[in-house]
Amino acid sequence: MATLIIRRLGQAVPSLFIITFIGFALLSLAPGDPLTARLDREALVRMTPEQRTEAREALGLDEPFPVQYWHWLTDLVQGDVGYSIVSGRPALEEIGDRVEPTLILLVAAIAIAVAVGVPFGILAARRPNGFLDRTLTGAAVAMISTPTFIVGLVLIYVFAIRLDVLPAGGMGVAGEPPSTSQTFRHAILPSLVLGLANAAPLARFARSGMLEVLASDYVRTARAKGLSGRAIMMRHGLRNASLPLITLIALLIPDLVAGAVITEQVFAWPGMGRLVVSSAQSADPAVMMAIIVMVAVVVILVNLAADILYVFVDPRLRVS
Amino acid sequence: MTQEIEAGAATLSEAPTARRAGDLLRDIAANRFALAAAAFLVLMALLAFIGPLVLPLEPYKTNLSRLDEGPSWDHLLGTDQSGRDTFARCILGARTSLIVGFSAVAIYLVIGTLLGSLAGYLGGVVDMIVSRTVDALLSIPLLLLVTVFIAFLKPGVLTVILVIGLLGWPPTARITRAATMSLRESDFIIAARVSGLTKNRIMRGHVLPNLAAPLIVVASLGIGTAILLEAALGFLGLGVRPPTPSLGVMVTEAKDPVILRNSPWIWMPPAVLLALLVMAVNVVGDALRDVLSPRQGGTAGL
Numbered sequence: 101m102a103t104l105i106i107r108r109l110g111q112a113v114p115s116l117f118i119i120t121f122i123g124f125a126l127l128s129l130a131p132g133d134p135l136t137a138r139l140d141r142e143a144l145v146r147m148t149p150e151q152r153t154e155a156r157e158a159l160g161l162d163e164p165f166p167v168q169y170w171h172w173l174t175d176l177v178q179g180d181v182g183y184s185i186v187s188g189r190p191a192l193e194e195i196g197d198r199v200e201p202t203l204i205l206l207v208a209a210i211a212i213a214v215a216v217g218v219p220f221g222i223l224a225a226r227r228p229n230g231f232l233d234r235t236l237t238g239a240a241v242a243m244i245s246t247p248t249f250i251v252g253l254v255l256i257y258v259f260a261i262r263l264d265v266l267p268a269g270g271m272g273v274a275g276e277p278p279s280t281s282q283t284f285r286h287a288i289l290p291s292l293v294l295g296l297a298n299a300a301p302l303a304r305f306a307r308s309g310m311l312e313v314l315a316s317d318y319v320r321t322a323r324a325k326g327l328s329g330r331a332i333m334m335r336h337g338l339r340n341a342s343l344p345l346i347t348l349i350a351l352l353i354p355d356l357v358a359g360a361v362i363t364e365q366v367f368a369w370p371g372m373g374r375l376v377v378s379s380a381q382s383a384d385p386a387v388m389m390a391i392i393v394m395v396a397v398v399v400i401l402v403n404l405a406a407d408i409l410y411v412f413v414d415p416r417l418r419v420s
Numbered sequence: 421m422t423q424e425i426e427a428g429a430a431t432l433s434e435a436p437t438a439r440r441a442g443d444l445l446r447d448i449a450a451n452r453f454a455l456a457a458a459a460f461l462v463l464m465a466l467l468a469f470i471g472p473l474v475l476p477l478e479p480y481k482t483n484l485s486r487l488d489e490g491p492s493w494d495h496l497l498g499t500d501q502s503g504r505d506t507f508a509r510c511i512l513g514a515r516t517s518l519i520v521g522f523s524a525v526a527i528y529l530v531i532g533t534l535l536g537s538l539a540g541y542l543g544g545v546v547d548m549i550v551s552r553t554v555d556a557l558l559s560i561p562l563l564l565l566v567t568v569f570i571a572f573l574k575p576g577v578l579t580v581i582l583v584i585g586l587l588g589w590p591p592t593a594r595i596t597r598a599a600t601m602s603l604r605e606s607d608f609i610i611a612a613r614v615s616g617l618t619k620n621r622i623m624r625g626h627v628l629p630n631l632a633a634p635l636i637v638v639a640s641l642g643i644g645t646a647i648l649l650e651a652a653l654g655f656l657g658l659g660v661r662p663p664t665p666s667l668g669v670m671v672t673e674a675k676d677p678v679i680l681r682n683s684p685w686i687w688m689p690p691a692v693l694l695a696l697l698v699m700a701v702n703v704v705g706d707a708l709r710d711v712l713s714p715r716q717g718g719t720a721g722l
Contacts, residue, residue, distance in 0.1 A: 111555065114548070118556035129572045241706070245699035247648055249655045250691045253674050261681045268677065358561035362652055366675075376564065377656050380571035388568040392560050399559040 105408055112404050119396040120176065123389045124169050130385035132185075134161055137386040141188035176393070182386030186379070191386040195372060195394070201271055202371035204283070205291055205363065206356055210349060212295025213302050218345070220299070221306025222338065228311060236307075240300035248359050252293045252366035259289060269368035290367040294359045298352055305348050313340045346413065350406035353399050454707030457700040464697065468515035477508035479665055491685060498685035500673065510689050512665035517697055520581055520650040521643040527585025529639055532592025537627060539593070540600025541619070551597065554590040562588060562645070563652055570653065575661045580653060584646050591642070595634050603627055633712040640705035644698045651694055667694040 130137065135144060135152065138159055147155065156162055160171035175181075181191045224233040260268035266289055267273075272282045313319060313336070322332050357373075364373035372391060379387040471477060482502040491498045497506040539550035557565070565587050573579045603609055603626075612622050653659030654668025662669065667690040674680040674687035 111552065114552040115555040115559065118553050119559065122556065122560070126568055129569070131572060241699060241702055242695075245644065245648075245702050246695040247651050247655075247668070247671075247691075247698075249652065249668075250671060250695060253671070253680065253687070253691070257674075257680055261677070354559065354561040358563040361561075361563055361567065362655065365656060376567060377658075380567050380656070380658055383571045385572075388571065392564060392568055395561070395564060396556065396559040400555070403559075 104411060108404055108407050112400050115400055116397060119393055119400075120173055121169075122396075123176075123393040124172055126389050126392070127172070127182075127385050130383065135159075136183075136185050137384075138182045140183060140190075141185075181390040181393075184379070184384050184387050186382050186384050186387075191390045194387055195375065195390055198370065198372040198375045201369055202360060202364070202373060204287060205294060205360055205369060205371060208287055208291035209294035209298065209356060209359075210352075212291060213298040213352070214345075214349070216296065217299035217302030218306045221303035222310050222333075224303065225307045225310035225314065226333070233307075236303060240303055243297060243300040248293060248297055248362040249366050251297065252290070252363060255289050255293060256366070269366075271370055286367075286369075290363045290369050293366070294356065294363045297359050298356055301352065301355070302348060305344070309344055310338075316340075344410075346409055347406050350403045353402055357395055357399075451707050451710075454703050457703035457707075460696065460700045461704065464514055464700075465518060467511050468518055471511050472515075477511060478505055479508040479512045480504065480663055497689045498683075500670075500686050501679070501683075506670075506685060506689055509665040509670060510667070510693050513667040513670055513690055514693060514697060516577060516660060516664065516666045517647045517650060517694070520577065520584070521647040521701070523581045524584035524588060524646045524649075525639050525642045527581070528587075528589040528642070529592055529635060531586070532589035533596050533628070533631065533635060535589065536593035536596025537600045537623065537631065540597040541604060541623060541627060547597070550593060554594050554597075557587070557590045558594075563649060566649060566653065567656065567658060570658050575659065577660055577664065580650055580659050584649055588642070588646070592635070592638050595638055596631055599631050599634050600627055603630055637705065637709045637712060640708050641702060644701040644705065647694075647698050647701065667691075667697075 127134070127137065135155060139155060144152075159175075160168045163171075179192065183189065184191050184194050187194060220236055224230075224236045227233060256268045259266045267286050268289075269286075271286050272278045276282070314332075319332055319336050322336050327335075360371065361373035361376060363369065364371045365377055368374070376388060376391045378384075379391075472479075482504055483499065497510065500506055500509070535550050539547040562584075566583050569587065570579060570583050573583065609622060609626055612626050617625070650659055650666065651668030651671070654666040655672050657672075660666040660669060670690035671687050671694065674691075679686055
């Protein structure tokens with residue numbers, strides 16, 4: 101088990117390193133004076149030309165590429181990711197305000213995706229190619245093929261405009277202090293869009309996982325000794341098929357984040373997705389860089405954690 | 421993206437069997453749903469590429485006396501807020517989708533196949549670098565990656581194609597690497613090696629031809645993803661710029677609640693067409709996967 105964990109760590113570390121290259125490449129692509137994305141705007145305005153030259157030297161901006169990268173990386177790991185050229189605030193502060201809304205959205209969406217996708221996948225596996233299976237296959241293909249923003253607009257059209265029962269966007273009522281009940285009401289449509297979009301792949305995984313378990317020797321034994329279909333499904337099928345779920349949710353996180361970028365835009369949800377789009381529209385390098393590095397690090401760490409957790413949950417992996 | 425990797429991997433479990441093209445066509449024809457999807461794609465391609473030459477389509481002509489109108493005989497799907505014909509713009513928008521989908525995937529297939537097969541065949545440091553780069557790039561959602569890199573570039577169709585093409589190769593590389601590694605240990609490659617063929621010739625003559633099946637699957641599903649990306653970029657205001665028609669940009673009109681509520685003919689046709697286009701590509705891709713990996717055949721994967 102220890103070797104397995106060490107091997108996975110050995111894969112994660114170089115990947116994390118390569119991500120910093122991607123982030124740095126992005127910054128290097130940005131036009132204009134790199135100083136503006138690295139220093140406080142007010143301080144920058146007050147600087148004399150000599151001080152600017154000094155600052156450039158301190159950041160290694162005139163040095164060869166590897167040296168620049170090294171200076172930047174040491175700043176990065178100390179939490180100094182630079183400044184937004186739009187607001188002039190540190191990029192990290194800018195992102196900090198947006199983390200909570202995005203987390204609310206992601207957690208709600210995962211809950212919906214699991215609650216919808218897993219039961220449907222398992223039901224579909226009971227009779228492969230049966231009516232339910234075919235219907236669900238069709239629904240899953242339709243869900244995967246329809247762009248998230250279209251699903252979002254249709255839900256706004258139905259629930260906010262025609263029926264007028266749910267708010268069309270935002271996270272609360274303008275002019276009122278934020279309240280949990282309002283946040284909940286505003287979160288329903290966006291998390292439904294994001295959750296349903298990811299229920300389809302989860303159902304697909306749950307179905308194939310369940311089919312695999314049902315074809316195994318121990319299920320045949322259970323059937324041979326006369327256990328009822330229900331007992332087999334619940335005790336043997338479900339328990340074993342739910343193991344890979346941890347890994348699956350971890351694997352879905354990149355798709356969820358991509359979906360969140362679009363969903364937040366459709367519903368004016370004030371999260372990181374909206375921030376990354378607005379900073380792309382205004383070509384704000386430090387904020388974009390910080391967000392993609394953050395997302396990548398989280399995804400890699402979550403996958404690492406899922407793999408390690410999996411070893412603890414599945415006794416078979418502990419032996420080999 | 422996970423969907424593509426999984427689907428491509430499904431074809432790997434098979435030994436490289438020589439299935440004739442005739443069998444393949446017969447199997448695809450047996451799946452009537454996939455056949456209908458393929459027919460729809462052919463029809464759309466004809467409309468999009470030949471239609472503008474033979475039909476009286478005027479996607480750019482504004483008509484100030486007929487703004488924001490519902491469907492009529494003159495304008496089958498109505499007009500937009502500048503009085504432009506929605507039908508013509510949908511056709512041209514579908515053309516943009518198809519061009520971006522096919523070209524972007526063509527670019528990343530070349531890059532991904534090259535890097536993946538090199539990593540799988542050579543192993544060692546090359547493999548380490550390619551595999552870890554793939555992991556790193558896959559940990560950032562492609563939409564996010566494309567969004568941030570496109571921010572500094574001149575907007576347009578070519579930019580969208582290049583950005584998706586240059587950043588979308590990791591799934592292809594991962595599949596190709598796995599396929600190459602399993603091929604490397606197969607008897608006919610070992611035989612080729614023993615008979616003294618150079619690495620270069622083995623790669624070109626034996627490894628690459630046998631990668632065709634998984635690559636066809638990855639490519640067909642990838643086209644759907646690329647079309648969705650183009651539309652999403654259009655929606656975010658980072659993709660193709662007006663007046664070039666793009667289905668994603670057309671749907672974006674519905675961000676205005678008044679249009680969303682009162683003028684469904686402006687945003688519904690491009691929305692439906694976009695979904696149908698991607699669905700057709702995905703259905704054909706799924707059928708190809710089922711046909712090319714017979715072991716999974718029959719249980720049309722959910």
